Amino acid sequence: MNQRRIFIKNTLIAGAAASFSPSFLMSATRTNKEKLGVALVGLGYYSTDLLAPALQLTEHCELKGIVTGSPEKIPVWQEKYGIQDKNIYNYENFDSIANNEEIDIIYVVLPPSMHMEYTVRAANAGKHVWCEKPMATSVEECTTMINACKSNGVKLAIGYRCQHDPNIQAYMKVAKERPFGKVKMITSAAGYFDGRTDHWKQKKDLGGGAMGDMGVYALQGARLATGEEPISVLAQASTTRPEIYHEVEETMMFQLEFPSGALASCQTSFGIQMNYLHVNYEKGWLKMEPHSSYNGNKGSMSDGTIINFSINSQQAKQMDEDAWSIKNNQNMLVPGEEGLRDIRVVEAIYKSARQNCVVKL
Numbered sequence: 518m519n520q521r522r523i524f525i526k527n528t529l530i531a532g533a534a535a536s537f538s539p540s541f542l543m544s545a546t547r548t549n550k551e552k553l554g555v556a557l558v559g560l561g562y563y564s565t566d567l568l569a570p571a572l573q574l575t576e577h578c579e580l581k582g583i584v585t586g587s588p589e590k591i592p593v594w595q596e597k598y599g600i601q602d603k604n605i606y607n608y609e610n611f612d613s614i615a616n617n618e619e620i621d622i623i624y625v626v627l628p629p630s631m632h633m634e635y636t637v638r639a640a641n642a643g644k645h646v647w648c649e650k651p652m653a654t655s656v657e658e659c660t661t662m663i664n665a666c667k668s669n670g671v672k673l674a675i676g677y678r679c680q681h682d683p684n685i686q687a688y689m690k691v692a693k694e695r696p697f698g699k700v701k702m703i704t705s706a707a708g709y710f711d712g713r714t715d716h717w718k719q720k721k722d723l724g725g726g727a728m729g730d731m732g733v734y735a736l737q738g739a740r741l742a743t744g745e746e747p748i749s750v751l752a753q754a755s756t757t758r759p760e761i762y763h764e765v766e767e768t769m770m771f772q773l774e775f776p777s778g779a780l781a782s783c784q785t786s787f788g789i790q791m792n793y794l795h796v797n798y799e800k801g802w803l804k805m806e807p808h809s810s811y812n813g814n815k816g817s818m819s820d821g822t823i824i825n826f827s828i829n830s831q832q833a834k835q836m837d838e839d840a841w842s843i844k845n846n847q848n849m850l851v852p853g854e855e856g857l858r859d860i861r862v863v864e865a866i867y868k869s870a871r872q873n874c875v876v877k878l
Contacts, residue, residue, distance in 0.1 A: 553621040553840050554581030554615065556604065556644075558635055560590050563649065564626045567811070569598065577789075578840035579741050581618050584611055611635070615642035622647060622843070624836075628717040629724025632807035633658040636673070637665040645843050647836070649676040651729040652856025656864055659857040666853065670736035674839045674849040675761035675856035679734065681835040684814040685741065688796065688803055692744035697819065700779040700800030705730045705794045707809050708768070708786035714761050718787065726765030728754075728866055732785035733859050734809040738794040739773050739781035739857070742803075745863055747773040747781075752869040757788055771866050 555578050557564045572580040583594055594600055606614055614620055623639035624647040625632055632653045639646045652675050653659045666673040675777035680686045691697070708731050717723035718730055726732075740746065744798055755768035768786040775781070784791065793806040794816075801819035808814060809832055816824040828834060842849050862878065869876040 522680045540610075543711050544676070549753070549844070550621070552577060553645075553843060554579060554619045554659065555622045555624055555647075555840075556584060556606070556620045557624050557626055558584040558611075558639075559626040560585045560587065560594065561626065562746045564624075568624065568626065568836075569594075571830045571836060574830055574833040575837045575840065577837050577844060578622065582606065582614070582617070584608065584614075584623075591643065595860075606766045612638055612642060614639075614644065614749055616816075620644060621839070624648060629654050629729055630722060632719075632724075633662050636662040636858030640665040640669040640671050640673075642761040643669060643671065645672045647674050647839060648678060648853075648856070650856065650859075651724070651733055651863065652853065652860055654729070654860075656857065656861050657664075659853065659860050663853040663857065670812050672843055672849055673853040674842075675851050675853060676835065677733075677737070677851045677855065678736070678811075678831040679809050679814070679857075680741075680851050681838055682814055682828060682831050684805070684816065684824050684828075685808075687824045687826070688794070688805060688816065689744070691796075691803060691818070692742055695798075697801035697803075698798060699777055700743045700775075700798055702797045703739045703742050703773075703779065703781035703795065705735045705742075705808070706779060706784040706791040707734035707738070708791045710790055710791045711787040719761055719765060721764040726769075727767060727785045727787045728769045728863055731787070732769055732863065732866075735783040735785045736771075736773075736859055736862055738805075738808055739775075739783055740862075741778065742794065742796045743775050743779050745775040745777060745779070745860060747878055749774045749875050750862065750869050751875045752866040753873075754867075754870040766870070769867070769870065773862075 535638035557568060567578055580598055583600060584606040586608050591605055604619060623644045625635045626649050629651050632648050636646050636648050718725040750771055750773055752771035754766035754769050756762040758767060767788045770784050773781040792808055792810060794808040796803040803818045840848060865876045865878050
Protein backbone atom coordinates (compact mmCIF):
# COMPACT_ATOMS: atom_id res chain seq x y z
CA MET A 518 0.00 0.00 0.00
CA ASN A 519 2.86 2.36 0.85
CA GLN A 520 4.46 1.77 -2.57
CA ARG A 521 1.11 2.46 -4.21
CA ARG A 522 0.83 5.80 -2.38
CA ILE A 523 4.35 6.73 -3.45
CA PHE A 524 3.53 5.82 -7.06
CA ILE A 525 0.35 7.90 -7.03
CA LYS A 526 2.21 10.87 -5.49
CA ASN A 527 4.97 10.69 -8.09
CA THR A 528 2.48 10.30 -10.93
CA LEU A 529 0.55 13.39 -9.81
CA ILE A 530 3.72 15.45 -9.52
CA ALA A 531 4.91 14.32 -12.94
CA GLY A 532 1.51 15.14 -14.39
CA ALA A 533 1.67 18.63 -12.94
CA ALA A 534 5.07 19.09 -14.53
CA ALA A 535 3.76 18.07 -17.93
CA SER A 536 0.66 20.27 -17.77
CA PHE A 537 2.31 23.43 -16.47
CA SER A 538 5.46 24.53 -18.30
CA PRO A 539 6.04 28.25 -17.82
CA SER A 540 9.67 27.88 -18.88
CA PHE A 541 8.65 27.55 -22.51
CA LEU A 542 6.87 30.90 -22.23
CA MET A 543 9.77 32.49 -20.38
CA SER A 544 12.50 31.25 -22.72
CA ALA A 545 11.55 33.71 -25.44
CA THR A 546 12.00 36.68 -23.11
CA ARG A 547 15.09 35.53 -21.20
CA THR A 548 18.01 37.90 -21.59
CA ASN A 549 21.62 36.89 -21.91
CA LYS A 550 23.00 37.62 -18.46
CA GLU A 551 26.66 37.83 -17.60
CA LYS A 552 25.89 35.99 -14.36
CA LEU A 553 22.91 33.70 -13.77
CA GLY A 554 21.12 34.16 -10.46
CA VAL A 555 21.21 31.19 -8.08
CA ALA A 556 18.84 30.55 -5.18
CA LEU A 557 19.92 28.06 -2.53
CA VAL A 558 17.12 25.92 -1.10
CA GLY A 559 18.11 24.81 2.39
CA LEU A 560 20.70 26.68 4.44
CA GLY A 561 22.44 23.88 6.29
CA TYR A 562 26.19 23.28 6.54
CA TYR A 563 26.81 22.63 2.85
CA SER A 564 25.07 25.79 1.66
CA THR A 565 26.44 27.92 4.48
CA ASP A 566 30.06 26.81 4.60
CA LEU A 567 30.71 25.74 1.01
CA LEU A 568 28.22 26.76 -1.67
CA ALA A 569 27.60 30.35 -0.63
CA PRO A 570 31.33 31.15 -0.26
CA ALA A 571 32.03 29.38 -3.58
CA LEU A 572 29.44 31.55 -5.31
CA GLN A 573 31.60 34.55 -4.44
CA LEU A 574 34.29 33.07 -6.71
CA THR A 575 32.19 32.24 -9.76
CA GLU A 576 32.28 33.97 -13.13
CA HIS A 577 29.03 32.75 -14.71
CA CYS A 578 26.64 32.68 -11.74
CA GLU A 579 26.02 34.48 -8.47
CA LEU A 580 24.07 34.08 -5.24
CA LYS A 581 20.81 35.96 -5.61
CA GLY A 582 18.26 34.25 -3.38
CA ILE A 583 17.62 31.86 -0.53
CA VAL A 584 14.80 29.53 0.49
CA THR A 585 14.63 28.65 4.17
CA GLY A 586 12.25 27.53 6.87
CA SER A 587 14.39 29.21 9.54
CA PRO A 588 13.54 32.95 9.72
CA GLU A 589 16.38 33.58 12.16
CA LYS A 590 18.90 32.79 9.41
CA ILE A 591 17.60 35.46 7.04
CA PRO A 592 19.25 38.59 8.56
CA VAL A 593 22.57 36.76 8.83
CA TRP A 594 22.53 35.88 5.13
CA GLN A 595 21.31 39.34 4.14
CA GLU A 596 24.08 41.04 6.05
CA LYS A 597 26.76 38.74 4.68
CA TYR A 598 25.63 38.51 1.04
CA GLY A 599 23.35 41.51 0.47
CA ILE A 600 20.34 39.40 -0.51
CA GLN A 601 17.28 41.53 -1.19
CA ASP A 602 13.97 40.94 0.57
CA LYS A 603 12.26 40.11 -2.73
CA ASN A 604 14.65 37.21 -3.27
CA ILE A 605 13.93 35.48 0.04
CA TYR A 606 11.42 32.63 0.16
CA ASN A 607 10.16 29.96 2.51
CA TYR A 608 8.80 26.53 1.69
CA GLU A 609 5.20 27.74 1.59
CA ASN A 610 5.64 30.61 -0.92
CA PHE A 611 8.42 28.87 -2.87
CA ASP A 612 6.35 28.46 -6.04
CA SER A 613 6.05 32.24 -6.44
CA ILE A 614 9.75 32.23 -7.37
CA ALA A 615 8.44 31.62 -10.90
CA ASN A 616 7.77 35.37 -11.12
CA ASN A 617 11.31 36.37 -10.12
CA GLU A 618 13.45 37.13 -13.16
CA GLU A 619 16.56 37.53 -11.02
CA ILE A 620 16.52 33.82 -10.17
CA ASP A 621 17.58 31.56 -13.02
CA ILE A 622 18.75 28.46 -11.12
CA ILE A 623 17.42 26.66 -8.06
CA TYR A 624 20.02 24.66 -6.13
CA VAL A 625 18.24 22.02 -4.03
CA VAL A 626 20.35 21.40 -0.91
CA LEU A 627 17.86 19.48 1.24
CA PRO A 628 17.66 15.96 2.70
CA PRO A 629 17.33 13.39 -0.12
CA SER A 630 13.68 12.66 0.68
CA MET A 631 12.85 16.24 -0.38
CA HIS A 632 14.87 16.33 -3.59
CA MET A 633 12.13 15.15 -5.91
CA GLU A 634 9.47 17.54 -4.60
CA TYR A 635 11.61 20.67 -4.83
CA THR A 636 13.22 19.72 -8.13
CA VAL A 637 9.78 19.31 -9.68
CA ARG A 638 8.49 22.53 -8.12
CA ALA A 639 11.56 24.41 -9.34
CA ALA A 640 11.14 23.00 -12.85
CA ASN A 641 7.45 23.93 -12.81
CA ALA A 642 8.53 27.46 -11.91
CA GLY A 643 10.61 27.55 -15.09
CA LYS A 644 13.97 27.48 -13.32
CA HIS A 645 17.00 25.36 -14.11
CA VAL A 646 17.78 22.90 -11.34
CA TRP A 647 20.93 21.82 -9.58
CA CYS A 648 20.28 19.04 -7.07
CA GLU A 649 22.65 17.72 -4.44
CA LYS A 650 23.55 14.06 -4.28
CA PRO A 651 22.21 11.51 -3.73
CA MET A 652 19.78 12.52 -6.46
CA ALA A 653 16.76 10.94 -4.73
CA THR A 654 15.69 7.95 -2.68
CA SER A 655 14.51 5.78 -5.57
CA VAL A 656 14.79 5.23 -9.31
CA GLU A 657 11.15 6.22 -9.61
CA GLU A 658 11.80 9.60 -8.00
CA CYS A 659 14.85 10.21 -10.22
CA THR A 660 12.78 9.48 -13.31
CA THR A 661 10.08 11.89 -12.14
CA MET A 662 12.68 14.64 -11.67
CA ILE A 663 14.22 14.09 -15.11
CA ASN A 664 10.82 14.09 -16.80
CA ALA A 665 9.71 17.24 -14.96
CA CYS A 666 12.76 19.16 -16.14
CA LYS A 667 12.38 17.93 -19.70
CA SER A 668 8.67 18.79 -19.73
CA ASN A 669 9.45 22.33 -18.59
CA GLY A 670 12.38 22.83 -20.94
CA VAL A 671 14.90 23.42 -18.13
CA LYS A 672 18.24 21.78 -17.43
CA LEU A 673 19.00 19.46 -14.53
CA ALA A 674 22.45 18.82 -13.03
CA ILE A 675 23.41 16.70 -10.04
CA GLY A 676 25.94 18.10 -7.57
CA TYR A 677 28.72 15.60 -8.19
CA ARG A 678 31.49 18.12 -7.55
CA CYS A 679 34.17 15.44 -8.00
CA GLN A 680 33.40 14.97 -11.70
CA HIS A 681 34.41 18.62 -12.18
CA ASP A 682 37.74 18.00 -10.40
CA PRO A 683 40.63 17.56 -12.90
CA ASN A 684 42.16 14.96 -10.59
CA ILE A 685 39.11 12.72 -10.94
CA GLN A 686 38.91 13.53 -14.65
CA ALA A 687 42.48 12.22 -14.96
CA TYR A 688 41.54 8.65 -14.06
CA MET A 689 38.33 8.90 -16.09
CA LYS A 690 40.64 9.61 -19.05
CA VAL A 691 42.63 6.47 -18.25
CA ALA A 692 39.38 4.49 -18.37
CA LYS A 693 38.74 5.78 -21.90
CA GLU A 694 42.26 5.52 -23.32
CA ARG A 695 43.33 2.30 -21.53
CA PRO A 696 47.10 2.84 -21.49
CA PHE A 697 47.43 -0.04 -19.02
CA GLY A 698 44.93 -2.37 -20.68
CA LYS A 699 41.67 -3.54 -19.15
CA VAL A 700 40.67 -2.98 -15.55
CA LYS A 701 41.00 -6.13 -13.46
CA MET A 702 40.23 -5.11 -9.86
CA ILE A 703 39.14 -1.94 -8.07
CA THR A 704 39.08 -1.07 -4.39
CA SER A 705 37.06 2.06 -3.64
CA ALA A 706 36.20 3.53 -0.23
CA ALA A 707 34.54 6.66 1.12
CA GLY A 708 33.65 7.28 4.73
CA TYR A 709 34.14 9.36 7.85
CA PHE A 710 33.25 9.21 11.52
CA ASP A 711 29.99 11.07 12.12
CA GLY A 712 29.48 11.88 15.78
CA ARG A 713 25.99 13.31 15.34
CA THR A 714 23.04 11.42 16.79
CA ASP A 715 19.99 13.31 15.48
CA HIS A 716 20.70 14.25 11.88
CA TRP A 717 18.84 13.40 8.66
CA LYS A 718 21.68 11.02 7.80
CA GLN A 719 20.53 8.78 10.66
CA LYS A 720 16.84 8.85 9.66
CA LYS A 721 15.33 6.51 7.10
CA ASP A 722 12.34 8.69 6.19
CA LEU A 723 14.69 11.58 5.28
CA GLY A 724 16.87 9.45 3.02
CA GLY A 725 19.65 8.74 5.51
CA GLY A 726 22.20 5.95 5.58
CA ALA A 727 25.83 5.75 4.56
CA MET A 728 25.16 4.23 1.15
CA GLY A 729 23.21 7.09 -0.35
CA ASP A 730 25.52 9.76 1.03
CA MET A 731 29.18 8.72 1.10
CA GLY A 732 28.46 5.48 -0.69
CA VAL A 733 27.91 7.13 -4.05
CA TYR A 734 31.53 8.32 -3.98
CA ALA A 735 32.76 4.75 -3.56
CA LEU A 736 30.32 3.61 -6.23
CA GLN A 737 31.32 6.36 -8.64
CA GLY A 738 34.97 5.53 -8.11
CA ALA A 739 34.32 2.06 -9.50
CA ARG A 740 31.97 3.19 -12.26
CA LEU A 741 34.19 6.01 -13.50
CA ALA A 742 37.39 3.96 -13.28
CA THR A 743 35.93 1.26 -15.53
CA GLY A 744 33.79 3.49 -17.72
CA GLU A 745 31.14 0.79 -17.39
CA GLU A 746 27.92 0.11 -15.52
CA PRO A 747 27.86 -2.84 -13.08
CA ILE A 748 25.89 -5.96 -13.99
CA SER A 749 25.65 -7.49 -10.50
CA VAL A 750 26.12 -6.58 -6.86
CA LEU A 751 26.57 -8.37 -3.54
CA ALA A 752 26.25 -6.26 -0.38
CA GLN A 753 26.32 -6.41 3.41
CA ALA A 754 25.17 -3.70 5.82
CA SER A 755 26.36 -3.35 9.41
CA THR A 756 26.57 -1.01 12.40
CA THR A 757 28.72 -0.69 15.50
CA ARG A 758 26.42 1.95 17.05
CA PRO A 759 22.89 0.48 16.93
CA GLU A 760 21.67 3.09 19.41
CA ILE A 761 22.25 5.67 16.64
CA TYR A 762 22.05 3.65 13.43
CA HIS A 763 18.92 1.58 14.10
CA GLU A 764 16.94 2.91 11.12
CA VAL A 765 19.72 2.98 8.52
CA GLU A 766 23.12 1.39 8.00
CA GLU A 767 26.28 2.85 9.48
CA THR A 768 28.50 0.86 7.13
CA MET A 769 27.95 -0.83 3.77
CA MET A 770 30.33 -3.16 1.95
CA PHE A 771 29.51 -4.11 -1.63
CA GLN A 772 31.09 -5.99 -4.51
CA LEU A 773 30.42 -5.07 -8.13
CA GLU A 774 30.88 -7.03 -11.35
CA PHE A 775 31.22 -5.22 -14.69
CA PRO A 776 30.57 -6.42 -18.27
CA SER A 777 34.29 -6.54 -19.09
CA GLY A 778 34.91 -8.88 -16.17
CA ALA A 779 36.33 -6.19 -13.91
CA LEU A 780 35.51 -6.57 -10.21
CA ALA A 781 35.22 -3.93 -7.51
CA SER A 782 35.30 -4.13 -3.73
CA CYS A 783 33.72 -1.01 -2.21
CA GLN A 784 33.14 0.26 1.30
CA THR A 785 31.36 3.24 2.79
CA SER A 786 30.72 4.25 6.38
CA PHE A 787 29.67 6.89 8.90
CA GLY A 788 31.89 5.16 11.45
CA ILE A 789 35.22 4.75 9.62
CA GLN A 790 37.51 7.35 8.08
CA MET A 791 38.51 6.19 4.58
CA ASN A 792 38.96 7.91 1.24
CA TYR A 793 40.82 6.12 -1.56
CA LEU A 794 40.62 4.45 -4.95
CA HIS A 795 42.99 1.73 -6.16
CA VAL A 796 42.71 0.38 -9.70
CA ASN A 797 44.65 -2.64 -10.95
CA TYR A 798 44.90 -2.99 -14.73
CA GLU A 799 46.34 -5.73 -16.92
CA LYS A 800 49.65 -3.87 -17.15
CA GLY A 801 49.76 -1.40 -14.29
CA TRP A 802 47.92 0.41 -11.52
CA LEU A 803 46.47 3.75 -10.45
CA LYS A 804 46.02 5.01 -6.91
CA MET A 805 44.08 8.02 -5.61
CA GLU A 806 44.24 9.10 -1.96
CA PRO A 807 42.35 11.12 -1.06
CA HIS A 808 39.89 10.35 -3.80
CA SER A 809 36.73 12.35 -3.03
CA SER A 810 37.68 15.14 -0.64
CA TYR A 811 36.58 18.76 -1.05
CA ASN A 812 40.18 19.57 -1.98
CA GLY A 813 43.58 17.93 -2.23
CA ASN A 814 42.57 14.88 -4.26
CA LYS A 815 45.71 13.37 -5.75
CA GLY A 816 47.18 10.15 -7.06
CA SER A 817 49.81 8.33 -9.06
CA MET A 818 50.15 5.71 -11.78
CA SER A 819 52.51 2.78 -12.27
CA ASP A 820 54.27 4.57 -15.16
CA GLY A 821 55.37 7.38 -12.83
CA THR A 822 52.58 9.82 -13.73
CA ILE A 823 51.57 12.04 -10.82
CA ILE A 824 47.97 13.24 -10.52
CA ASN A 825 47.99 16.45 -8.52
CA PHE A 826 46.08 19.28 -10.19
CA SER A 827 45.52 22.42 -8.18
CA ILE A 828 41.93 23.58 -7.82
CA ASN A 829 40.76 26.54 -5.78
CA SER A 830 37.21 25.36 -5.11
CA GLN A 831 35.46 22.27 -6.44
CA GLN A 832 32.08 23.82 -5.74
CA ALA A 833 32.92 27.05 -7.59
CA LYS A 834 34.22 25.10 -10.58
CA GLN A 835 31.17 22.85 -10.57
CA MET A 836 28.69 25.73 -10.46
CA ASP A 837 30.60 27.85 -12.97
CA GLU A 838 30.80 25.02 -15.49
CA ASP A 839 27.14 24.16 -15.03
CA ALA A 840 26.13 27.82 -15.38
CA TRP A 841 28.25 28.13 -18.53
CA SER A 842 26.46 25.09 -19.98
CA ILE A 843 23.09 26.69 -19.27
CA LYS A 844 24.12 30.04 -20.78
CA ASN A 845 25.37 28.30 -23.93
CA ASN A 846 22.60 25.68 -24.10
CA GLN A 847 25.11 22.84 -23.80
CA ASN A 848 24.69 19.45 -22.17
CA MET A 849 25.35 19.37 -18.44
CA LEU A 850 28.53 17.57 -17.40
CA VAL A 851 26.60 15.57 -14.78
CA PRO A 852 22.94 15.43 -15.88
CA GLY A 853 20.05 13.79 -14.06
CA GLU A 854 20.64 10.58 -15.95
CA GLU A 855 23.98 10.20 -14.16
CA GLY A 856 22.31 10.48 -10.77
CA LEU A 857 19.74 7.94 -11.90
CA ARG A 858 22.47 5.47 -12.85
CA ASP A 859 23.85 5.62 -9.33
CA ILE A 860 20.49 5.24 -7.61
CA ARG A 861 19.68 2.21 -9.75
CA VAL A 862 22.79 0.53 -8.31
CA VAL A 863 22.07 1.83 -4.80
CA GLU A 864 18.63 0.21 -4.90
CA ALA A 865 20.24 -3.09 -5.94
CA ILE A 866 22.78 -2.79 -3.11
CA TYR A 867 20.04 -2.37 -0.52
CA LYS A 868 18.13 -5.30 -2.00
CA SER A 869 21.23 -7.48 -1.87
CA ALA A 870 21.92 -6.51 1.76
CA ARG A 871 18.32 -7.30 2.76
CA GLN A 872 18.14 -10.62 0.94
CA ASN A 873 21.79 -11.65 1.43
CA CYS A 874 22.19 -12.60 -2.22
CA VAL A 875 23.69 -11.47 -5.53
CA VAL A 876 21.40 -9.04 -7.36
CA LYS A 877 21.61 -8.78 -11.12
CA LEU A 878 21.32 -5.37 -12.76
